[in-house]
Each structure stands twice: as C-alpha cells, then as structure tokens.
Amino acid sequence: MSALHKVLVVDDDPVVGKSFSRVLGQKGYVVVTAGNAREALSKVQEGEYDVVFTDIKMPGMSGIELAERLKIERPWTPVVIVTGFGSTANQERARAAGVSSFLEKPLSPEMIEYSVLKALLDAVPAVLPGLAEAVNPEPVEQQNSVNPEPAKQQSNLKKVMLFAAAPFIGLAFIITLPFVGLATLAWLGTQSLFGKASTK
Amino acid sequence: MDKIYINPLPVRIWHWTNAFGFILLIATGLQLRYLDVIQVMPFQTAVQAHNFVGFVLIANFFLWLGFYLFTDKIKVYHPELSPAKYFMASFRQARFYGYGIFKGEPNPHHASAYRKFNALQSMTYQIIMMLVVPIQFFTGLLLWDVARFSSMVEMFGGVRVVDTVHVIFFIFFTGFIFIHPYLASLSHTPWAHFKAMITGYEEVEDE
Secondary structure, rough: OOOOOOEEEOOHHHHHHHHHHHHHHHHEEEEEEOOOOOHHHOOOOOOOOEEEEEOOOOOOOHHHHHHHHHHOHHHHEEEEEEEOOOOOHHHHOOOOOOOHHHEOOOOOHHHHHHHHHHHHHHHHHHHHOOOHHHHHOOOHHHHHHOHHHHHHHHHHHHHHHHHHHHHHHHHHHHHHHHHHOOOOOOOHHHHHHHHHHHHO | OOEOOOOOOOHHHHHHHHHHHHHHHHHHHHHHOOOOOOOOOHHHHHHHHHHHHHHHHHHHHHHHHHHOOHHHHHHHHHOOOHHHHHHHOOOOOOOHHOOOHHHOOOOOEEEEEEEOHHHHHHHHHHHHHHHHHHHHHHHHHHHOOOOOOOOHHHHHHOOOHHHHHHHHHHHHHHHHHHHHHHOOOOOOOHHHHHHHHOOOOOEOOOO
C-alpha cells in the first residue's frame, strides 16, 4: 500500500490509537487519533482520510452515530467499527449505517493491517468501478498468497507461546500490582497535598 | 437485552465436570487427611474415589487444554502485554468490586467471546489453569504411587515436600470453591453467570 494513506482512529482509550500508530506507522501509513466523535468530525472537516476506525462506546456521540454522520457527509470514506463488545444489535446498526466491517477487540497487528487493506481495496470500486480490478485483479488474495502457510504457522506458534507465557506474565503482574497500587496512592496523595498547599 | 455466545459446549462440559470433581476431591481429601475426626466413608473407599476422580479430572484438563490450543478461543487465555493497560483495568475492576458494586455502578468490564474475563479474572485464571492445576495434578500423581515415582519424589525433596505442596493447593482450591460461586453471582442478576455456563449464552446490556 502507498505511504500516503491517512487513517483516522477514534477511541476514548488512547492505548488503541497508539496500537494503530505502532502497527500502521511501520507500514508507511499516517495515523491520526481522535478521543471522541466530535473531535473526529472536526478532523474530517479539516482534511481527507482514506479510512476511519471508530470505537462504539465513547463519551457523547457513539461510534455508530459517527459512522452514520460520515456516511451522509463522506459516503466514499470507509468506516470500520472497532469494539470490545460485539453484540448482534450493534453489528446490525453498523451494517445499516454502511460501515465496511466490524472488528472485535482484542486486535492483533495482522488484523489491523488486513482490515486497513480490505477497507481501502473495498472502497476503490465504490469510487471508480473497474479500477480495483485493473490495478490489482485479486487484491486481498494476492496479499495473502505470498506465503500463507508459514505466516499461519508463525501466527499459531505465537498464539501458543503467548498461551504458555500467560501464567508467568500473570504472576509478574500480580506480584507487582500491590506495589504499583501503593505507589499510585502515594502519588495521588502527594498531588492532593501539594495541590491544596498551592491553592492556599 | 442482547445475548452473546460466550461459553462453547466443550468449555461447559469441562467446567461442570471440574466443579463436581473438585468437590468430590475436596470431600475425599478431607476424609483422607482427617481420618481421626471424620468417618463418613472407609479409608480405602476414600483412597479409591480420590484416585479415580483425580484421573477423570486430569483427562478433563486435557479436554480443556485441547479445546483452547486448537481453536481461536486460545485468545481468551492470552496475557495483556501492556502493563499500563493491565494495571488501569485491574484498579478499575478492584474499585468496582470494593466500592462501585455497592453503589449500583455498572461493571467496567464488558464481556465478549474473546474477552470474557476481566483483568483480575484473566490473570488469576491463567495462573490457576496453567500453573496451579497442573502442579496439583502432578503432585497428586506422584502421591498416587509413591513407590513407582520414588526417584522423582526424591528429586523434589521427598514425600513430605510433595505432600505439603499438594495440601497447600488443596487449601487454595477449598477456598476457591466458596469464592468462585460468590463472584459468579455478582452479575446483573445473581443467576446470570450460572445460566451462561449452562446455556452458553451470556446476557449483556447494550451499549
């Protein structure tokens, strides 16, 4: 894919935007993040985006409403719904709004990259029918047909390795959790004390 | 209210076999340990029942392991690799259990097919299922036939050490068997999670 594609990621959790930036930044995409739907709409007014990823549950306007607004104002922009909570009602509403696809968290780097490619390639025929076939006769299959089996095996191995490492990572987290909790409380307490002192 | 398919059939079979099996292991284990205090069944019957149920649960564990290893549901037991995200989610969940739940606040965790556990549950179950349970089965196997596994028992410090580890985890599982149903009752209705583990479908509030 081209290095000039711009992706807008809308999520009130900044970690999601960072994940997209990390994965897509390495592939040459420009990733812009927005913390809520209003901010996303103003960013879309300011500049053109090739694909928009949005969470459903956000303060104020929901991701579905954002998708509906974008489909009215910019029907050519593909919108992908990303959520940690994929109920069938939400999927139906998202499809009715004309979103490109519906992704459930947790997202792997492969899922992020594949969904951007798919959304971009799906969007081409909508704007210029026939162009997608001329440019890339089997777009998605070609991406996967380079060497699908080793990639799949590597992915499966990674999944099993993560599964096997889980209890040890869990133990490390659980052991450090009380210390992090106490440090956070101490920091909050200090902030509160200094805050009060400075207001006096 | 929407429903999502969260507990596939193999998981439900494994869960209920495990639940009843662990109750039987705890009961027969208590009989073996406190022979002078409890006389519910003859010692030999308790030994045979304890061994039999133990092997059933070892087989059941491999059913669980096979299901997760060979399906995409393996993601349920994948760890959170971002410490910041994990600690934030854990504190949010701990705050909910310690305070929010008594004020009627909504649960900060929304279950989905691949994220059915909250941050605290996720790490706890990863440790229990892949560390504590295998160690308990392994020590149980060594104690089942000490003579056959004598060299291995010696390698781990002798019968006393192996037995102590087995009993410590026995105490842990006895506590778990009481805490688990209590935590399972903390849904939008007391029976919602129990129903989900029977039907497979979890009721979730729409966003």
